Amino acid sequence: MQPTRFLLKHRSVWKGPHIVPLPIVRPEPGKKIAPIRTQARSATILPNFVGLKFQIHNGKVYHDVTITEDMVGHKLGEFAQTRKPFIWKR
Secondary structure: OOHHHHHHOOOOOOOOOOOOOOOOOOOOOOOOOOOEEEOOOOOEOOHHHOOOEEEEEOOOOEEEEEOOHHHOOOEHHHHOOOOOOOOOOO
16 A cells, blocks of 8 residues: 555545645653644644644543554544443443
């Protein structure tokens, strides 16, 4: 599979991937940076996001997500669930 087709999965090639301009700053060795806080759940995860920490909004709170290589090509919103599982209590 071509690399661009992998990022586009269900989107036409002429439109390109849905990329949201996020403030990506690479940390210097030995320094710690705060996670990137975003509400852009529809943003495509790019290969240069690997290793970064994001806080993705689910409509109520922000969930911490560390990006791995397996997540490339997916959307940020896939990793922050918006619904709680229904638990029936008596």
